[in-house]
Amino acid sequence: MHDSHEPASPSQRAASSPCGTEGPASTPPDAEPAPPTHDAERLAPTPQDADVADVAPGRDPVLTRRSIRKYTDEPVSEAHVERLLRAAMAAPSAGDQRPWRFVVVRDRATLTAITEVHPYARMLRQAPLAIVVCADTQLKKWPQFWEQDCAAATENILIEAEILGLGAVWLGVHPLPERVEGIRRLLALPDHIVPFAVVAVGHPVERKPPAERFDPARVHRECW
Numbered sequence: 067m068h069d070s071h072e073p074a075s076p077s078q079r080a081a082s083s084p085c086g087t088e089g090p091a092s093t094p095p096d097a098e099p100a101p102p103t104h105d106a107e108r109l110a111p112t113p114q115d116a117d118v119a120d121v122a123p124g125r126d127p128v129l130t131r132r133s134i135r136k137y138t139d140e141p142v143s144e145a146h147v148e149r150l151l152r153a154a155m156a157a158p159s160a161g162d163q164r165p166w167r168f169v170v171v172r173d174r175a176t177l178t179a180i181t182e183v184h185p186y187a188r189m190l191r192q193a194p195l196a197i198v199v200c201a202d203t204q205l206k207k208w209p210q211f212w213e214q215d216c217a218a219a220t221e222n223i224l225i226e227a228e229i230l231g232l233g234a235v236w237l238g239v240h241p242l243p244e245r246v247e248g249i250r251r252l253l254a255l256p257d258h259i260v261p262f263a264v265v266a267v268g269h270p271v272e273r274k275p276p277a278e279r280f281d282p283a284r285v286h287r288e289c290w
Contacts, residue, residue, distance in 0.1 A: 095117035109243060127228040130276045134284045135189040137268025141172075142195045146230050150197060150267065153226035157218035161253025164218050169198040169253055176252065183248025187237050193266040197223060198253065200238075213240065218263040223265050233270030240265050 092151040151168055159165070171177055177190040192198055199220050201212045220236055227234035239245045240262045 089270070095263045125228075127225045131224055131228040132274040132277060133235040134268075134270045134274070135235050135266070136271040137189070137193050137233060138271055140194070140269045142232065142267055142269070146232065147195070147197075149195060149230060150223050150226050152187075153222040154197075154199070156218040157215065157222045159215040159218070160208040163205060163207040163212070163215065165201045165203075165205045165212045166216055167200040167202050167259060169200065171195075171196040171198060171253075179252050180249065183252065184237055184245055184264065187264065189235065189266050190264075192286070193268045195267040198239075198249065198261055199223070199263045199265065200255065200264055203260060213262070220263045220265060223267075227265075227267055229264045231269075232267055233273075234265055234267045237264040237266065242260075 147170060152168075154166065154168065155164070157166075172179075172195055176221055177196055179191060180190050180196065181187045182187070199216050201216050203209075203212075206212050224234050224236060239249055246261055249255070249264070253261070255261060
């Protein structure tokens with residue numbers, strides 16, 4: 067049933083907003099908080115992952131994730147690679163366009179060659195694996211947002227790596243033309259494929275403690 071009351075005018079809505087503009091209703095200060103989600107429940111593996119044990123149950127992978135650049139010689143299993151790619155493809159995407167494509171690189175010569183076109187990729191001389199996150203320009207329904215889509219997919223890889231006890235680091239490629247063209251040439255990417263980032267992955271030599279980066283001074287409520 068529709069509300070029989072007349073809707074508020076834009077000026078009435080603006081007057082009631084703390085910033086003088088229309089905005090979403092805020093949560094009442096006395097509202098009951100939502101019950102917390104148990105870590106074990108939140109990180110529970112899906113049926114297809116039953117054969118891959120999570121190394122770090124109960125950890126918050128977003129808050130414990132760190133950039134890891136030193137790895138052991140142990141290879142990353144195909145089961146873990148699939149988990150990383152599943153996580154990447156579960157990322158949000160504008161209009162569900164999912165413009166991403168992924169190149170999995172294990173070949174030592176190729177990993178080393180990437181270090182010659184990317185100045186901050188020295189860890190690839192040691193890393194057993196790299197995942198190159200790319201965008202397919204032929205799949206873009208919303209071309210203004212493909213960078214955001216690929217960034218979300220890249221972050222999901224990093225978080226899943228943390229869940230699995232792996233170490234990973236994000237190496238930016240796009241929009242620097244020398245890196246884009248260097249990676250495109252090395253991987254024989256067609257013209258409609260744009261390399262967005264390289265993620266180095268491996269079993270970490272050591273684990274870094276979580277970094278406390280929360281800064282309330284950077285938070286503004288309701289308006290600036």
